[in-house]
Amino acid sequence: MNAEIITIGDELLIGQVVDTNSAWMAEQLNLIGIRVVQITSISDQRKHILTTLKEASSRADIILISGGLGPTRDDITKTTLCEYFNTKPVFNQDAYENIVRLFGSRGFVITPLNCAQAEVPESCTPLLNVNGTAPGMWFEKDGIIYVSMPGVPFEMKGLMTTHVLPRLSKLSSTGIVHRTILTQGVGESFLAAKIEDWETALPDYIKLAYLPQPGIVRLRLTASGPDRTLLEKEINERVTKLYGLIPEYIFGEGDETLEMVVSKLLKAHGFTLATAESCTGGYIAHLITSIPGSSAFFKGSVVAYANEIKEHLLGVTPDTLARYGAVSQETVFEMAAGIIRHLKVDCAVAVSGIAGPDGGTPDKQVGTTWISVLSPKGAETKMFTFGEHRGRNIRRAALAALDMLRKQLSI
Amino acid sequence: MNAEIITIGDELLIGQVVDTNSAWMAEQLNLIGIRVVQITSISDQRKHILTTLKEASSRADIILISGGLGPTRDDITKTTLCEYFNTKPVFNQDAYENIVRLFGSRGFVITPLNCAQAEVPESCTPLLNVNGTAPGMWFEKDGIIYVSMPGVPFEMKGLMTTHVLPRLSKLSSTGIVHRTILTQGVGESFLAAKIEDWETALPDYIKLAYLPQPGIVRLRLTASGPDRTLLEKEINERVTKLYGLIPEYIFGEGDETLEMVVSKLLKAHGFTLATAESCTGGYIAHLITSIPGSSAFFKGSVVAYANEIKEHLLGVTPDTLARYGAVSQETVFEMAAGIIRHLKVDCAVAVSGIAGPDGGTPDKQVGTTWISVLSPKGAETKMFTFGEHRGRNIRRAALAALDMLRKQLSI
Numbered sequence: 001m002n003a004e005i006i007t008i009g010d011e012l013l014i015g016q017v018v019d020t021n022s023a024w025m026a027e028q029l030n031l032i033g034i035r036v037v038q039i040t041s042i043s044d045q046r047k048h049i050l051t052t053l054k055e056a057s058s059r060a061d062i063i064l065i066s067g068g069l070g071p072t073r074d075d076i077t078k079t080t081l082c083e084y085f086n087t088k089p090v091f092n093q094d095a096y097e098n099i100v101r102l103f104g105s106r107g108f109v110i111t112p113l114n115c116a117q118a119e120v121p122e123s124c125t126p127l128l129n130v131n132g133t134a135p136g137m138w139f140e141k142d143g144i145i146y147v148s149m150p151g152v153p154f155e156m157k158g159l160m161t162t163h164v165l166p167r168l169s170k171l172s173s174t175g176i177v178h179r180t181i182l183t184q185g186v187g188e189s190f191l192a193a194k195i196e197d198w199e200t201a202l203p204d205y206i207k208l209a210y211l212p213q214p215g216i217v218r219l220r221l222t223a224s225g226p227d228r229t230l231l232e233k234e235i236n237e238r239v240t241k242l243y244g245l246i247p248e249y250i251f252g253e254g255d256e257t258l259e260m261v262v263s264k265l266l267k268a269h270g271f272t273l274a275t276a277e278s279c280t281g282g283y284i285a286h287l288i289t290s291i292p293g294s295s296a297f298f299k300g301s302v303v304a305y306a307n308e309i310k311e312h313l314l315g316v317t318p319d320t321l322a323r324y325g326a327v328s329q330e331t332v333f334e335m336a337a338g339i340i341r342h343l344k345v346d347c348a349v350a351v352s353g354i355a356g357p358d359g360g361t362p363d364k365q366v367g368t369t370w371i372s373v374l375s376p377k378g379a380e381t382k383m384f385t386f387g388e389h390r391g392r393n394i395r396r397a398a399l400a401a402l403d404m405l406r407k408q409l410s411i
Numbered sequence: 412m413n414a415e416i417i418t419i420g421d422e423l424l425i426g427q428v429v430d431t432n433s434a435w436m437a438e439q440l441n442l443i444g445i446r447v448v449q450i451t452s453i454s455d456q457r458k459h460i461l462t463t464l465k466e467a468s469s470r471a472d473i474i475l476i477s478g479g480l481g482p483t484r485d486d487i488t489k490t491t492l493c494e495y496f497n498t499k500p501v502f503n504q505d506a507y508e509n510i511v512r513l514f515g516s517r518g519f520v521i522t523p524l525n526c527a528q529a530e531v532p533e534s535c536t537p538l539l540n541v542n543g544t545a546p547g548m549w550f551e552k553d554g555i556i557y558v559s560m561p562g563v564p565f566e567m568k569g570l571m572t573t574h575v576l577p578r579l580s581k582l583s584s585t586g587i588v589h590r591t592i593l594t595q596g597v598g599e600s601f602l603a604a605k606i607e608d609w610e611t612a613l614p615d616y617i618k619l620a621y622l623p624q625p626g627i628v629r630l631r632l633t634a635s636g637p638d639r640t641l642l643e644k645e646i647n648e649r650v651t652k653l654y655g656l657i658p659e660y661i662f663g664e665g666d667e668t669l670e671m672v673v674s675k676l677l678k679a680h681g682f683t684l685a686t687a688e689s690c691t692g693g694y695i696a697h698l699i700t701s702i703p704g705s706s707a708f709f710k711g712s713v714v715a716y717a718n719e720i721k722e723h724l725l726g727v728t729p730d731t732l733a734r735y736g737a738v739s740q741e742t743v744f745e746m747a748a749g750i751i752r753h754l755k756v757d758c759a760v761a762v763s764g765i766a767g768p769d770g771g772t773p774d775k776q777v778g779t780t781w782i783s784v785l786s787p788k789g790a791e792t793k794m795f796t797f798g799e800h801r802g803r804n805i806r807r808a809a810l811a812a813l814d815m816l817r818k819q820l821s822i
Contacts, residue, residue, distance in 0.1 A: 013447045015438025016622055020429050022452070027426025036424040037459070039452040041433070048448070055466065211427055275714075281700025282693030285714045289692025292768050292801055294716075301714035302724070303686075303696045309711040309754060313724060343720060357703050390703055 003029050004060040005039045006052055008068035008077050009151055012041040021066055021156055028160060032169040033176040033224055044068050049080045057144050067151030069134035071113045081148055085139055087123035095126060095135045127163040131155045175228035179235050181219045183249040184258060184403045188212045195245055214392050215399040251406055258402045259287040265409040266297045271346035275301040276314055276339040279353035284398045299345050314338030327352050327364055333381050336372040347375035349401045355393045369397045373404040377411055380404055414440050415471040416450045417463055419479035419488050420562055423452040432477055432567055439571060443580040444587040444635055455479050460491045468555050478562030480545035482524045492559055496550055498534035506537055506546045538574040542566045586639035590646050592630045594660040595669060595814045599623045606656055625803050626810040662817055669813045670698040676820040677708045682757035686712040687725055687750040690764035695809045710756050725749030738763050738775055744792050747783040758786035760812045766804045780808045784815040788822055791815055
């Protein structure tokens with residue numbers, strides 16, 4: 001089955017908003033075995049909407065439309081859909097009660113403009129949108145499915161998850177099984193070389209996609225076939241082999257982040273953590289504290305940008321700083337030891353490096369970064385050589401530090 | 412003039428990549444007075460590319476194409492363009508020399524596959540792409556301009572900035588002048604009410620757009636008309652009036668960030684800064700240290716997540732914590748005073764709040780945040796009530812703290 005996605009509204013065409021909706025919808029459709037052949041963004045113009053629907057219907061079995069369902073006069077999607085499907089708007093009691101509920105809970109008065117949101121085209125199946133006033137609308141015509149949804153991301157996602165995807169996945173006879181393995185600290189091409197034989201041995205019905213992000217490569221396996229149980233068994237066996245091949249690089253699966261994995265390990269061990277950060281400037285602390293409930297194990301951090309802070313708050317000796325410099329094995333180890341002593345924690349992560357663009361020397365180029373990780377399970381101090389881009393160096397140093405801690409706590 | 416944007420490649424259709432290129436291109440085109448009527452993403456299929464080009468040519472005067480110019484066999488854009496324009500690929504010396512230069516600097520050997528990148532359709536004007544091997548291609552046919560560029564964002568942006576936008580802006584007879592004013596700490600609707608009369612008085616040829624982001628609203632003024640000098644004069648006068656109306660909310664213009672503005676002020680005064688962060692968990696330090704050269708004025712930070720860190724490293728008294736709690740005027744002031752004392756800096760920013768989702772009480776709901784800012788120019792401690800979303804609360808608290816410092820240093 002082929003699908004097309006149409007987004008309606010000026011925000012995308014003037015570049016005010018990046019279209020994240022379409023990527024999310026496309027990913028969800030692909031996950032249930034539906035191929036997306038085109039994504040189109042158009043403005044709120046009757047004629048353009050009609051032409052686009054007609055063109056899409058010549059290529060796709062499923063057409064998902066988002067946007068243009070607001071209560072104001074410039075939102076003309078509903079009227080235009082009535083024209084396209086040769087039907088008329090009728091009052092819908094469920095949609096009205098949903099609006100009353102939403103407005104009541106916010107203490108607002110319902111205006112005639114809001115009331116009009118409860119009208120839906122007679123020929124569609126309305127889909128309840130608990131997150132907003134505009135209901136989703138499911139049409140079928142000449143064997144093609146059309147679904148219209150609001151453009152507000154969490155309203156669209158709510159409708160997709162609750163109504164649209166479950167209905168669409170029933171239509172597909174093919175079973176689809178996915179599994180995403182997350183790796184850190186290894187480039188895409190190096191990883192590909194490492195698992196080349198394993199990848200070549202994959203059967204035709206299992207596809208592998210490399211999905212790189214700065215510092216992280218996700219490996220997504222997708223199996224399709226009539227027998228779901230068999231697919232799951234097959235994928236599990238392949239993944240087990242993969243874990244055997246590159247155990248040192250895999251930190252998690254699916255939607256996990258490295259900071260989530262580290263947080264779980266700390267909780268499981270009952271360990272507390274603090275960070276001593278120079279070049280990462282508080283970014284590791286920020287990643288950890290972005291996780292709800294992190295105050296249970298994260299005690300705090302000293303961001304020691306200036307050398308005197310390394311001395312006064314972390315107890316790095318002036319002699320060490322003078323002899324080896326701020327970016328050195330000796331200094332970063334003393335930073336880690338110091339934060340454990342001063343903040344009375346079980347585990348410490350310390351980072352000192354040259355994030356750039358300035359500060360590099362012939363001996364220590366921009367990107368040179370020392371990381372020290374201490375915990376009741378071990379102690380390790382390592383040097384990394386990242387690149388020239390400040391933002392990416394900060395991100396990669398933080399991920400490398402978290403991954404060192406993860407490995408130490410996983411033993 | 413109307414434009415369409417076509418992106419070619421499977422990454423967008425499987426949802427692997429969010430299409431940020433199109434939003435950027437659309438914004439740039441709008442900035443030079445060219446309206447974008449449609450954005451279309453399609454896969455690397457000959458027939459689909461040909462149909463899409465034909466459909467676009469019926470609506471637009473300018474068609475910008477990105478993607479599908481890689482050296483591998485699945486990239487068929489160039490071949491398909493040759494077919495569409497009824498021309499053939501020919502060797503281009505400039506493109507070849509560019510490839511030799513790029514490969515030489517990286518120490519790579521040029522393969523036949525790379526050599527093929529130096530071939531361009533005979534009927535096009537090649538555009539030099541200094542960032543990659545695939546040249547841009549400018550075609551004109553039946554009064555319509557087609558430009559094909561690689562999909563790699565920095566290659567596309569390089570070609571747009573150096574070649575495409577300067578050429579296109581010469582074609583437009585209308586002068587366009589933009590100015591973007593940045594505000595912090597005020598919601599869109601409240602802001603609109605504040606400047607209602609000013610907005611109503613804007614002439615027809617000056618448009619105002621509200622561009623909201625979490626914590627920040629950008630106001631973009633766009634004037635269009637034949638006389639650029641007159642437009643600039645008119646916009647300057649309107650903006651001067653706007654500064655008079657809402658001086659407390661405006662922190663900068665254009666692409667500035669709040670941390671950039673604060674950094675400039677600190678440098679101008681020759682002041683040093685440190686932060687004492689509880690609920691923001693190092694995020695303010697991260698924002699500041701993301702700026703190149705921030706080590707000149709930023710000394711460090713104490714992220715005091717646990718109360719004992721507030722006592723031991725910041726000198727908050729146990730009595731204050733016991734009597735008023737960690738999220739209080741008294742505690743946050745002592746945090747700010749403590750960081751100034753311990754880190755020997757001129758300016759301090761301290762934040763303590765309940766980021767959520769847990770930790771709220773009937774007295775102090777999730778979102779309650781105290782911020783204290785001390786500097787040689789003043790002292791201020793304030794309470795804010797943000798929302799329920801952890802990530803947004805952290806972001807809004809950091810921006811509010813930076814803005815308090817900005818105001819203090821601007822007096």
